[in-house]
Amino acid sequence: SQTIHQWPATLVQPVGSPLSLECTVEGTSNPNLYWYRQAAGRGLQLLFYSVGIGQISSEVPQNLSASRPQDRQFILSSKKLLLSDSGFYLCAWSVDSLSGYTFGSGTRLTVV
Amino acid sequence: DAKTTQPTSMDCAEGRAANLPCNHSTISGNEYVYWYRQIHSQGPQYIIHGLKNNETNEMASLIITEDRKSSTLILPHATLRDTAVYYCIVRVANTGNQFYFGTGTSLTVIP
Numbered sequence: 600s601q602t603i604h605q606w607p608a609t610l611v612q613p614v615g616s617p618l619s620l621e622c623t624v625e626g627t628s629n630p631n632l633y634w635y636r637q638a639a640g641r642g643l644q645l646l647f648y649s650v651g652i653g654q655i656s657s658e659v660p661q662n663l664s665a666s667r668p669q670d671r672q673f674i675l676s677s678k679k680l681l682l683s684d685s686g687f688y689l690c691a692w693s694v695d696s697l698s699g700y701t702f703g704s705g706t707r708l709t710v711v
Numbered sequence: 712d713a714k715t716t717q718p719t720s721m722d723c724a725e726g727r728a729a730n731l732p733c734n735h736s737t738i739s740g741n742e743y744v745y746w747y748r749q750i751h752s753q754g755p756q757y758i759i760h761g762l763k764n765n766e767t768n769e770m771a772s773l774i775i776t777e778d779r780k781s782s783t784l785i786l787p788h789a790t791l792r793d794t795a796v797y798y799c800i801v802r803v804a805n806t807g808n809q810f811y812f813g814t815g816t817s818l819t820v821i822p
Contacts, residue, residue: 633809643755643812658809689754697804699745699757707752 601626605690605703612710618663618677620706622690625671630692632673633700634665637687649673685710715799720817723793729786731816733799736780742803744775745810746784748795748818755798755812758784789820 602625612618624630634646645658647665655665662681666674673690687707691700716734723729735744745760759766759773761782766773772785786793798815 635812642814645809645811648809687752691754697743697760699747699760700755700810701757702754705752705754 601692601701603690603692603701603703605706607706608704609707610709612680612708614682614710615679618675618680618684618708620675620688620690620708622673622675622703623671624673624692627671627692627694629670630694631696632667633691633693634673634675635689635691635702637689639686643689647675680710682710684708715801715813717797717799717813717816719814720819722819722821723786723789725791725820725822726788729789729793729818729820731784731786731797731799731818732781733783734781735799735801738779738801739803742801744773744779744782745800745802746771746773747798747800747810747812748793749798749815750792750795758797789818791820791822794818794820 605622631650633648635643636646637643648656649667652667652670662684663675663677685708687705689705690703693700743760743762746758747755748758749755758770759768761773761775775782796815796817798812800810802810
């Protein structure tokens with residue numbers, strides 16, 4: 600069966616420090632991969648999506664970047680975190696354009 | 712993608728059916744209706760989706776009106792674990808068309 604792994608579960612980072620969040624999917628090939636962010640008390644915002652290795656689409660300009668070095672690996676990064684980067688970061692995958700997404704358990708990031 | 716309108720919050724007694732409405736009056740012919748839910752501090756969970764016909768799975772039933780301008784998600788026997796925020800999303804099923812989550816309906820199942 601397919602599973603999605605996302606880590607760490609919680610993270611506290613100082614302003615100006617780098618960030619790397621990793622997401623991996625098992626049990627499927629060539630998934631569509633997504634990064635979402637949910638700020639406190641707000642809805643989910645799509646940050647990036649990828650339909651294949653090295654293919655990244657960005658939905659909003661921001662302080663973050665994404666990479667897909669392997670078929671089932673999706674990484675969210677920042678060179679210098681801002682206070683406004685705090686939030687709940689969720690990785691998700693789908694098998695095709697019709698299917699619903701399967702979300703990971705999320706990373707709660709607090710920038711201090 | 713078409714916008715959706717959902718009530719901000721609803722209550723439901725445990726063991727009763729929970730009926731969550733969603734209006735999508737500007738939906739286009741090739742847009743699907745999707746439902747997700749998010750339990751506090753967890754990632755959203757896909758529930759069900761449909762285009763025109765009513766759909767049922769092990770989690771819920773989706774009733775879409777004939778004109779497709781509204782739909783209802785039905786949880787047949789609500790439990791306390793169904794307390795969550797429920798999102799109704801309409802979307803064209805093309806690669807590159809993403810799910811845009813609004814604020815949803817906060818459902819509280821009462822013992």
